[in-house]
Amino acid sequence: MSLMYSSTACLLIALAIFYLLNVLKTRTQNKNKNFPPGPPTLPVIGNLHLIDIKRPSRSLLELAKKYGSVFSIQMGSVKMVVLSGYETVKSALVDNAEDFSERPFVPIFEDINQGWGVPFSHGENWKQMRRFTLSTLRDFGMGKRTIEDKIIEESSFLIKELKLETGKSTDLGSLFNIATGNIITSITLGHRFEYQNPTLRRLMELVNENMRLIGSPSIMRYNFFPLLRYFPGDHLKVKQNIAELHTFLQKTFVQHLKELDRDDQRSFIDAYLIKQKEEEGNPNSYYHEANLLSTITTLFTAGTETTASTIHWAVLYMAKYPDIQKRTQEEIDRVLGSSPPQYEDRMKMPYTYAVIHEIQRLANIVPMNLPHATVRDTVFKGYDIPKGTYVVPSLESVLYDETQFLKPNTFYPEHFLDSDGQFVKKSAFMPFSAGRRDCIGQTLAKMELFIFFTKIMQRYSFYPAPGVPDFKVEPAVGFTVRPIAQNVYFTSRI
């Protein structure tokens, strides 16, 4: 009992010291007259009372109206600088790319990655792993077949699975997850799974639960009050899920090592293990198991739910906007007939391509971006931002910027079409962010989105489920913004 009291007392003292240190740090930052302005703070919580913790990106948009495109905010113990609007975000991430290219310390991501891999690693480790991942994704053709061939093949399997659901009222989220999950397992492990396969289903469950938890109010609190790590909470569930994923991957590495053949690299894991062997004996090598585990875990997490959610948004928008769905299908029928779509077909299909861009813009699935940090003391737009400051380059503020998009809150494919109906690129189209840390899976994701969406639209028409008076196409709470579970009804077109 006395042990319990003394550990509670220690914890309270630690909390008090941590709080005082933080007050001191914040006061110093506030004394810095040139730090970006922000709302007055309350003790302990800072500005958390101003944030809708279920949709924080919206609250930041509101605050930008009052404090400008570069402002500061205190989230619990964490002081952040928020960048809002296309011009400001582009100026930071593209024109001052190096200054804003680091990541801050975020407790939940440290728990998951421990500084290894790509998205939350730093300095030289990040550079090496990012370069290796990008070049491996770009170069290796998975045996004799390219990634595009794999996507085309998977789209046919998806169509078959959808056939089983035709004429029913269904929520399709998990089906799209399996499809994008199979693309990632093809790349990382060298093979796909059947749709009912329990291993793949379990892997996707772990990924999805983590994505949901990481964006939940409880993990947000954990990130802003890191001492909560000593208490029970959802962060333990996230770690448990990661441990299960790692156990699966480690067994897979052993199998890959046994069958490793330099002349027949079947997967990302093979490519990495070969590189690891080449570097054997180099004490400074970055190619070790911790980096491999973290990188593959990222490909599973960042590379499946993001693309699957976007396809899910796509079919819901099509059900909601029947005229746009009809025009898309008319173009697909005219250009492709019943031939399977290939990525290069997008050039001949400006309307469909514009619709896909508008889906990504309005769905806005990573609204707050991943957090960035300043590499050095930086002067930006007349403000002093010290080295290591946590920076939020808001993507929602770019994708919904009314100086860039005529009707930012409306589903309007014409945002990406000129007066002759030709596709126009917009530099404010930034769902994958921009600059040094931009998404390394964007080429893959764009290919998947085009091929899966076009194939689905070629074969099926979507409608709100009958008997549902209020067809809601709205965001759920999560780290990436998935649509809320919503049944659709669909019919076969051929």
Ligand code: HEM
């Ligand atoms: C529709 C799909 C996707 C969207 C909207 C998306 C969006 C993003 C965004 C906004 C970032 C943060 C960039 C920044 O910090 O400035 C990011 C980073 C990242 N994404 Fe994606 N992503 C998608 C798919 C993928 C896929 C398929 C993969 C892998 C196969 C992937 C791997 C990564 C990685 C590794 C990073 C970290 C990059 C770094 O820190 O250097 N993403 N993504």
